[in-house]
Amino acid sequence: MTDLTNLTISDALKGLDAKDFTAVELTQAHIDAGEAAKGLNAYITETPELAIEQAKASDARRAAGKAGALDGIPLAIKDLFCTDGVQTTAASHILEGFVPQYESTVTANLFADGAVMLGKANLDEFAMGSANTTSYFGNVINPWTREDGKDLVPGGSSGGSAAAVAARIAMGATGTDTGGSIRQPAAFCGISGIKPTYGRCSRWGTVAFASSLDQAGTFARSVEDNALLLQSMSGFDPKDSTSADIAVPDFAGALTGDVKGLRVGIPKEYKVEGMPAEIEKLWEDGIAMLKDAGAQIVDISLPHTKYALPTYYIIAPAECSSNLARYDGVRFGQRVEGEDLNEMYSKTRAEGFGDEVKRRIMIGTYALSAGYYDAYYIKAQKVRRLIAQDFDKAYEQCDVILTPTAPSAAFAIGENEGDPIKMYLNDVFTVPASLAGLPGMSIPTGLDANGLPLGMQILGKAWDEETVFRTAFALEKAANFTALPQSIVRQAA
Amino acid sequence: MDTKDVLKVARLARIETTEAQAEALLPQLNNIIGWIEQLSEVDTDNVEPLANVANIELPLRKDEVSDGNCADKVLANAPDEMQGFFSVPKVVE
Numbered sequence: 001m002t003d004l005t006n007l008t009i010s011d012a013l014k015g016l017d018a019k020d021f022t023a024v025e026l027t028q029a030h031i032d033a034g035e036a037a038k039g040l041n042a043y044i045t046e047t048p049e050l051a052i053e054q055a056k057a058s059d060a061r062r063a064a065g066k067a068g069a070l071d072g073i074p075l076a077i078k079d080l081f082c083t084d085g086v087q088t089t090a091a092s093h094i095l096e097g098f099v100p101q102y103e104s105t106v107t108a109n110l111f112a113d114g115a116v117m118l119g120k121a122n123l124d125e126f127a128m129g130s131a132n133t134t135s136y137f138g139n140v141i142n143p144w145t146r147e148d149g150k151d152l153v154p155g156g157s158s159g160g161s162a163a164a165v166a167a168r169i170a171m172g173a174t175g176t177d178t179g180g181s182i183r184q185p186a187a188f189c190g191i192s193g194i195k196p197t198y199g200r201c202s203r204w205g206t207v208a209f210a211s212s213l214d215q216a217g218t219f220a221r222s223v224e225d226n227a228l229l230l231q232s233m234s235g236f237d238p239k240d241s242t243s244a245d246i247a248v249p250d251f252a253g254a255l256t257g258d259v260k261g262l263r264v265g266i267p268k269e270y271k272v273e274g275m276p277a278e279i280e281k282l283w284e285d286g287i288a289m290l291k292d293a294g295a296q297i298v299d300i301s302l303p304h305t306k307y308a309l310p311t312y313y314i315i316a317p318a319e320c321s322s323n324l325a326r327y328d329g330v331r332f333g334q335r336v337e338g339e340d341l342n343e344m345y346s347k348t349r350a351e352g353f354g355d356e357v358k359r360r361i362m363i364g365t366y367a368l369s370a371g372y373y374d375a376y377y378i379k380a381q382k383v384r385r386l387i388a389q390d391f392d393k394a395y396e397q398c399d400v401i402l403t404p405t406a407p408s409a410a411f412a413i414g415e416n417e418g419d420p421i422k423m424y425l426n427d428v429f430t431v432p433a434s435l436a437g438l439p440g441m442s443i444p445t446g447l448d449a450n451g452l453p454l455g456m457q458i459l460g461k462a463w464d465e466e467t468v469f470r471t472a473f474a475l476e477k478a479a480n481f482t483a484l485p486q487s488i489v490r491q492a493a
Numbered sequence: 494m495d496t497k498d499v500l501k502v503a504r505l506a507r508i509e510t511t512e513a514q515a516e517a518l519l520p521q522l523n524n525i526i527g528w529i530e531q532l533s534e535v536d537t538d539n540v541e542p543l544a545n546v547a548n549i550e551l552p553l554r555k556d557e558v559s560d561g562n563c564a565d566k567v568l569a570n571a572p573d574e575m576q577g578f579f580s581v582p583k584v585v586e
Contacts, residue, residue, distance in 0.1 A: 101566035199547045212545045238554070242547045310529045321506060328507070330581055332570035341584050342507070350509035358508055362499070362518070363525055365506040376529065381542030383535050388543060420521060421528055437546030462546075 004029035005168040009073050009225040012171060016062060016072050023062070023072025027055035027116050030074045034118065034169040037143070037487075042164040044079045044137045045087050046119035054116040061114060070232050071114025076170035078161050079120035080127055081107045081216075082205040086117075090207040091125045091135035094327045094334050094352025104205025105237045106174060106216045113232045118170055122160030125354045126324065127181055127209045130426040132159025133413060134356040142189060142410050143167040143485035146450040150412040155185030155426075158219070162189040165219045166485055172220040172229050178210050179312050180406075180430025182217045183442040187405035187455025190444045190483065192472065193219040194226050197462050198437035199244035201230075202237030210319035211242075213312075213434050223443060223472045227251035230465070246463060254466035255473040260294035262471065265398030269305035270429060272407070279404045279454065282446045286402055286456045289445075289478035290471070298398045302390040307383050308432040309424060314367050314380035315435070320357075321364030327352060359420065388436040395461050400471045403429050405442040405455035429457060439465045441472050445479035453483065494523050 004026050007015065015021055031048045051074060058072040082088045082100035089095045103111070111117075124134040131153035132140040140159040142152040143166050154163040158175030162185035165173050175182040177195035186193030194217050201216035208214060218229040231252065236245040266287060271280070291297055329335035329348030336351050338344035353361070367376035394401065406426055416423045433440045439462070442455040456475060460468035496515045499522060503510035510518070564577055573580040 098570050101563075101569050238552070241551050242545065244547065245552075304535070307532055307535055310532050313525065314529055314532075325507075329572060330579055333572070335572035338582065341582050343509075344582055345507040346504075346509035349507055353508065359518070359521060359525075361506050361508065362502050362522060366494070366498075366502050366522070366526070369502065369505060375533075378542050379532050379535075379537060381544060382537035382540040383532055385540055385543035386535065386537070388546060420525060435546075 005033045007171070008222045009070070009171050009220060009228055010222070012073060023055040023058040023116065024052060026072060027051050027074045027118070030118055030169055030171070037167050037169050040141045040143060040163050040167055041138050042076065042122055042140055042160040042167065042169065043119040044089055044091060044122050044160070047086055047117055050086070051116050051118050058114050058116060068112065068114035070110060070228065072116060073114070073171050074116040074118045075110065076119060076121040076161050076164040076173040077107055077117050078123055078158050078174050078176060080123060080176050080207045081174060082207070083107055083117070083120065086120065088120065088207070089137070090127070091123045091137055092352065092354070092357070093136040094348070096136070096334060098332050100205070102205060105202035105239060106206065106233045109233050109235065110174070115232070121158070121164055121173060124157035124159065125357050126207065126320070127157040127176055127178055128320070128356050128360055129156040130180070130184060130423055131413070131416065132156040133417065134354055136354060139413055143487050144190060144410060144452055145486045146452055152410040153188065153413055155188035155410065157181040158185050161219050162186055162191060162193065165189070165221060166191050168488060172218060172225055174216060174233070175219055176206060176214055176216050177434065178213045178316060179434045180427035182219065183430045183440055183455070183457055184406045184426055186219055186442040187444065187453065188410040190453030190481070190485065191219055191221050192223055192226050192441065192443045192476070193217060194230060194441040194465070194468065195434070195439060196230060196234065196465050197439045199242055200234050200465070202235070202240040202243040204237055204239040208323040210316040211323060212319060213316060223469060223476045224252060224255055226441070227255060227469050249466050251465060251469055254469045256470060257474055257477060259290060259471060259474040262295040262400065262467070263298050263398040264290050264295045264471070265298050265300035265394055265401040267300050267302045267305065267394070267401060267403060269302050270403045272428065276408060278448045279407060282454050282456065283404050286445055286475060289475055290402065293474050293478060300394040300397055300401070302394055302432065304383065304386045304390050305432055308387055308435055309428060311380045311383045311387065312431045312435060313363070313424060314376050315384065317360040317364030318367045318377050319364070321361045321368060324357070324361055384435050387432055391433070391436045391438060399461070399467055401459040403457045403459070405429060405457040409448045409450065409452035409454055433459045438462055439468050441468050443472050443476050443479070444481045445475060446481070447483055494519060494526065
């Protein structure tokens with residue numbers, strides 16, 4: 001860690017403006033830090049040459065007085081966003097070597113504001129996983145460690161993005177969140193991350209997993225930095241018919257620190273059986289912090305919470321089986337030859353997809369197949385409406401909802417493997433809001449007994465990221481989370 | 494589900510699966526499906542399915558060409574191409 005790599009984005013922008021350092025120096029510091037932290041496997045593809053080229057152009061723009069909102073800020077881009085001329089794999093063998101000839105809207109927006117790309121961050125294959133252990137390009141290691149010295153997972157699916165930001169090898173990162181893939185890794189890595197309202201960011205050029213749930217979002221080390229990144233990424237895009245033609249408010253402007261009178265809902269159904277005492281304590285502390293800041297605590301009920309995960313594990317695999325039908329070896333990606341076209345498809349997909357992806361495609365295919373469609377898929381869509389209605393009713397009584405982000409801290413690689421359902425339970429607190437399309441943010445507020453970070457989740461009403469940011473900012477101030485991953489502490493010593 | 498069902502789903506999904514692989518997958522898939530089936534206890538009479546939360550009316554655009562003339566880009570990632578076309582194994586004798 002150097003002084004430059006430990007800056008927040010907002011401080012780095014001030015430093016660039018004040019000519020304390022150049023974008024090239026800032027970028028080089030992150031490239032060097034990334035070299036030293038290669039063991040984390042946070043990137044699938046590093047793009048140092050492109051980054052320096054972009055940083056040089058950024059310095060020129062700033063010198064000419066034409067700097068954009070994120071000019072010169074080096075970021076990690078989840079390898080699910082298509083990047084023109086840079087390999088995009090979705091962490092799958094089937095897309096190895098695929099070089100998009102176009103730019104995703106989200107990355108195009110960031111680049112238009114001057115952002116610099118350090119590389120394409122590792123993830124679970126096609127964003128399917130909660131531990132970043134399903135990537136064809138290897139596991140990502142969490143920069144945080146516990147006493148037994150075992151390698152810990154960074155969470156998933158955006159594990160590389162979260163690990164890179166926590167390890168100070170990127171100032172911020174893009175992620176995508178289908179059922180918790182931003183919030184859970186943010187919590188596991190001790191940083192902040194937000195999934196905005198479904199439709200806030202364009203999905204165009206983002207490799208699809210479950211189209212009615214996928215939403216891009218951000219990782220950074222402060223709430224303000226997340227607001228700056230999301231501001232740049234958001235907005236209507238005619239190329240995505242589910243992107244909303246709604247004005248994007250000034251997110252950073254919402255960070256007033258004032259939560260007096262804010263009604264904070266506490267859902268009783270999230271007090272799940274067997275919740276670890278430390279998570280319960282973290283939640284109580286969070287409630288007390290917001291209460292002290294003048295918020296009003298309201299008990300609420302979200303009665304269909306327990307059905308959210310099984311609903312998700314019908315809808316997401318069903319959409320995945322449909323979306324992933326395009327990987328057939330014909331137009332792009334890997335191909336395994338066969339006797340005829342069908343054999344080519346089957347061999348290509350058998351070799352190209354990993355176990356978890358195959359499992360989900362098969363569950364989805366089953367749920368959509370003749371005779372089961374109504375019993376599984378339509379049933380799940382009906383329960384999805386009930387879950388969304390739970391939130392509508394709750395928001396008559398409160399402005400935001402406060403819950404833990406995940407039921408545990410980061411676990412060791414290999415733990416929770418073998419039983420898919422045990423892994424799926426990681427997302428028990430994040431999936432309901434995904435099904436309802438609502439914005440959710442995780443911020444670190446405490447440590448567990450092993451010294452590992454724990455996150456609190458703030459959920460908001462649709463299109464009200466501002467109140468989520470305002471609440472998160474107040475909680476961030478109250479929690480004053482300053483702990484660093486052990487590897488960073490060692491470097492600084 | 495039994496092994497035959499797994500093989501049928503694998504065929505529908507175009508994922509080559511051996512009998513031994515299907516047998517290994519069977520308990521995992523049955524476990525997941527059994528868990529999913531708890532949804533049957535939810536009363537969903539008179540509930541409309543929710544396909545997408547966006548509630549956005551699909552916008553219409555003018556039916557005019559806005560892109561194209563980039564065959565090179567389209568074919569840039571083709572595993573096998575020939576004279577401006579994607580080349581695949583023979584389908585029709």
